[in-house]
Amino acid sequence: MTVAGRWVDDGNVALLTDLYELTMIDAYLAEGLEEEAVFSLFVRRLPRRRNYLVACGLDDVLSLLEGLRFTPEALDYLRSLRLFSPRLLDWLAAFRFAGDVHAVPEGTPVFGGEPLLEVVAPLPHAQLVETALMNQVHVQTVAASKAARIVTAAAGRTVVDFGVRRMPGADAGIKVARAAYVAGIDSTSNLLAGLLHGMPVAGTMAHSFVQVHATQLEAFRAFARIYPRTILLVDTYDTLGGVRDVVALSRELGPAFQVRGVRLDSGDLLELSREARRVLDEAGLPHVAIFASGGLDEDVIARLVREGAPIAAFGVGTAMGVSEDAPSLDMAYKLVSYAGRGRIKLSTGKALLPGRKQVFRRERDGRAEGDVIAVHDEALPGRPLLSVVMRGGTRVAPPTRLDAVRAYARAERDLLPPRIRVLEPADPAYPVEVSATLAAWRDAVAAELLRR
Amino acid sequence: MTVAGRWVDDGNVALLTDLYELTMIDAYLAEGLEEEAVFSLFVRRLPRRRNYLVACGLDDVLSLLEGLRFTPEALDYLRSLRLFSPRLLDWLAAFRFAGDVHAVPEGTPVFGGEPLLEVVAPLPHAQLVETALMNQVHVQTVAASKAARIVTAAAGRTVVDFGVRRMPGADAGIKVARAAYVAGIDSTSNLLAGLLHGMPVAGTMAHSFVQVHATQLEAFRAFARIYPRTILLVDTYDTLGGVRDVVALSRELGPAFQVRGVRLDSGDLLELSREARRVLDEAGLPHVAIFASGGLDEDVIARLVREGAPIAAFGVGTAMGVSEDAPSLDMAYKLVSYAGRGRIKLSTGKALLPGRKQVFRRERDGRAEGDVIAVHDEALPGRPLLSVVMRGGTRVAPPTRLDAVRAYARAERDLLPPRIRVLEPADPAYPVEVSATLAAWRDAVAAELLRR
Structure with missing residues (x-):
């Protein structure tokens, strides 16, 4: 053992x-x-x-x-x-x-x-x-519900899951990535999720790659040689200095320069993304996109989007991986x-609805108006969900x-x-209602219990 | 695949x-x-x-x-x-x-x-x-650090991990239980953690067991027949009514009554534990202990202990399992x-200390006074931790x-x-300091980077 x-x-x-x-x-x-x-x-x-x-x-x-x-x-x-x-x-x-x-x-x-x-x-x-x-x-x-908020905040921009390193264990690492994909993110950095679920995988580079080279420009040159269409991480020493090194590489490589983006991973992302965009545009690199990561959650992303930050993609890690603001749900599995x-x-506070149930979702003009929780064999207006x-x-x-x-x-x-x-x-x-039939059943069962 | x-x-x-x-x-x-x-x-x-x-x-x-x-x-x-x-x-x-x-x-x-x-x-x-x-x-x-707080709050009372059902996945289910045990809890309800880590396992009964019987007393009687030294869950319908059913069972069984405790899982645990204690004591059952569960975290436990709630053991689930108040740490793995x-x-905000390191913990009279992070081969006062x-x-x-x-x-x-x-x-x-030697090294490396 x-x-x-x-x-x-x-x-x-x-x-x-x-x-x-x-x-x-x-x-x-x-x-x-x-x-x-x-x-x-x-x-x-x-x-x-x-x-x-x-x-x-x-x-x-x-x-x-x-x-x-x-x-x-x-x-x-x-x-x-x-x-x-x-x-x-x-x-x-x-x-x-x-x-x-x-x-x-x-x-x-x-x-x-x-x-x-x-x-x-x-x-x-x-x-x-x-x-x-x-x-x-x-x-x-928990994970799909959190990821749906992040996708909403990103308002059509790309969202990549970077969270596996701080997700709780191997099983969560795989399943949170899948759940986030169900909720609408675009890809994951997690290769095991890629293998098991056929999800798209994505990645850029880490600070360590820059650190082991004599200069940042040398690191960028080496990485772009092997991965020409990569995204280069620019904040290891000084974000705008990193962006200028990307520009220098583009001069060096000329038409062979195919780098798709730069990644900002720290600092004031709104300010830095604007300045990075300006530096890239002035260098004739409008097609080099800006990728942001580092402590992102739906609130930070929503603010960046609202303020018009020129960011094309967000890498989201920990906040999504552990659903930082709501890491658990009051979920129960109860005999009915x-x-x-x-x-x-x-x-106290944990009352139940008896029996097998159905949920009817009422819709009008392509819009859900409210749900009714009913006894499973009731026939009520709306679309049954179970x-x-x-x-x-x-x-x-x-x-x-x-x-x-x-x-x-x-x-x-x-x-x-x-x-x-x-x-x-x-x-x-x-609005979520309980059907009259189900409510009456619940009250009858409760009354019988109280009589005993 | x-x-x-x-x-x-x-x-x-x-x-x-x-x-x-x-x-x-x-x-x-x-x-x-x-x-x-x-x-x-x-x-x-x-x-x-x-x-x-x-x-x-x-x-x-x-x-x-x-x-x-x-x-x-x-x-x-x-x-x-x-x-x-x-x-x-x-x-x-x-x-x-x-x-x-x-x-x-x-x-x-x-x-x-x-x-x-x-x-x-x-x-x-x-x-x-x-x-x-x-x-x-x-x-x-994350889990061991949270569990240490819960053990502190319990102040010597028994703590059992009940969290696996809301832990994030199978791997976390096993490893959080182990980490919590390292931090001082007494046992877990999780059998896979028991198998894999040889941890003590514990458990009581669920509401469903009571619900499927015609009466609560019948449920208690049936469970105590097979598990005489069990802990009976008393809050399915009405907590004090449940306690009175336990008393009734003790009258019925006489000397064969060996039930060790009652579990309260909802409501005002301070008030209910006092009333339950009174009912049990008046029935001559002072040795029947009170076990509490349901939404517990270190703050709730500390309050119950401070107010003298007559509770012998706490079952802690979700709050510990996901470390509700601090579900993630700003943890990094960095090239140095x-x-x-x-x-x-x-x-920005993510500076590093270079090279292999040692941490010296200075102690006096059996009390840690502070740590020094140093270069790995420095010889400083204190106990090296790595x-x-x-x-x-x-x-x-x-x-x-x-x-x-x-x-x-x-x-x-x-x-x-x-x-x-x-x-x-x-x-x-x-207090955590950086040794003079390590600080000087860091400054020298930073200066060299800035010169480039």
Whole structure:
């Protein structure tokens, strides 16, 4: 059971779960509580600086559910804890997820209280997968929702993900890049995301490259020799001096000069981008674009765009990678039905809506007007957002191509009212109602609980 | 190149890197720039709410460096990008990390500007590993530093990590749990962390367990039958009603009642813990402890402790898992020496100290008084914190046992002045100086750069 060399564990992801899931299943099996349960995964309320969320992570959820197995090593470990019955260990050894999943497609804008997905499965199955499902949907929805704001702020300019070095671990490094691409960024510097998801990859150069050369001009010359259409990093010593070195290189190379841009990574980006633009234009290099990076988030980008900074592309790292202003969501995965009966809880501030649900999005003239959360089989005006994506443990369709997910996300975001798509808190917020039928059901279940 | 089923990728972690690392290496090889480089990994400045950081992640760094290989699949992918020379691809195919690493032990308190580790290797080797090293050290240092605050706030009471469901991905789920344990928490609910790191695991029960039973008392009875020494979750419907059901169960079971505690997961935890304590004490159950969870962070815990809430243990999830108040650090991995000459950059706000370094921690009467960052071979008063941990690509010692790392972290934290170990911003901050020799070297390198 060595850790060394097991950089990212793979085979035992079934153990990416909370201990209590297994103790509860042990008790369920002892009591014969194996009837159908419905669990709903949703975000209770949006963070202050989010007018909408972008649902993301479903593809990994389905892969997980299809592949979830307990290895002999995992079972040996569980046995070693001396907590579980032989019945449970046998059940885990034979486990194959056999439930259904109903979900909104990846890239769908969602709001507080709306299910991102619902699992319908024998109770122990649905309970078992809680932790891993949330672990994957949470980070990806956090990231896609943040990236959507950055794409909005960039207002059509290119956005590149530079965040992997400060993203939380290898798995997040890959999945945040994908989520940000779903939300509309253009490419990533992360090669593993490129390999795994076929995302476009991009990059420039680092300060170290400049530092190891005797002069900056020599560094630029060497890099442009191998990568003629590169973007040169100009702020290692003095930003405008760096820009002048790029101009000097263009003089030196003449028609062979094909450098596409300069990157500014520090200082006052508004002022420096204007001066850099002026220096480049005066040197007859209007086609050399300005690329900005270094501590960017949606607020900084929006200000630069508003003030007319001549910046063509933004490299965004940490702020997007950890969703600095809202690193977590109040996301829950809650039992809402068991054995055909709606279930809720009454914990302070954490009330639930019972049963399988549907969300209807009402639209008029190509604009979403509001959502209604309803009982799953109600027929209400509007477009239903949830559909079945897994039956009996098998996907009902192959994974959607990433570019199609991205295009869908873009189209769905464009349907939102303009006041919801901005960075500032929307007033009024997007309207989300509970249908009369669902509200009555909730009240009836609550009244019954209070009578006991 | 399918993603489905590849839940967490393992074999291609060598591609967990930024594209520009490879383009730069391609240029280094073309130019023959393969002399010895020193890169320093450090945090520029501490977040406002951190008086110190707890260095963490070194063990994974060393495992990564020992095992880093480019698979045929990775090389095929890189070839498909049509960016790289055959020289680079051959070099990557044969790559084995051949450098040295000097580092502070995991669990060491560190401050702004101090190296957590330094890599000494042929330039392309040291450049190649930048992204993955930061990706691992960043998240683990963020997590250990946050967890240390939570342990401080709990003031000796038990702290359990409940965070995996909202941690960013599978890798973070495992590594944040480990980092928090290094920083002093007692156990985790995360079984995969338990398997991989031999950490103690713990857990209680979830609301769903209560919800699927006809009554709460029936749920408690069923769970206690299988897990007599369990902790029962009491807030599903009404917290004090839940506590009274626990009392009812104790009457029912008589001497067979062995339940160790009740868990409160919502509401006013101060008020509810007092009332729950009173109900339990009046029922002759003073040994049934109160466990609190639900939105806890160090501030909430400190307030509960200060007001004397009768809570024996805290379950902490999201706030610790994503380090809500400081989810990222201004961490950098920067070239500081090449071919025997100190290198820096002058970018605004991002100045560097040249060369390999040492940090001396001055202590008096068992109390750290301040640090001096010095040139690596200076002999100054105080205890040197960095030592060689890898030579020529091989660890100089087997990994330290996790419990030993945790004990070291505790002892080192106890050496810090009391004003640094509190939650509030320390005034004055912990003193960190640059040695006269290192300052003079930095100034000389800067002057030389400015002369060019």
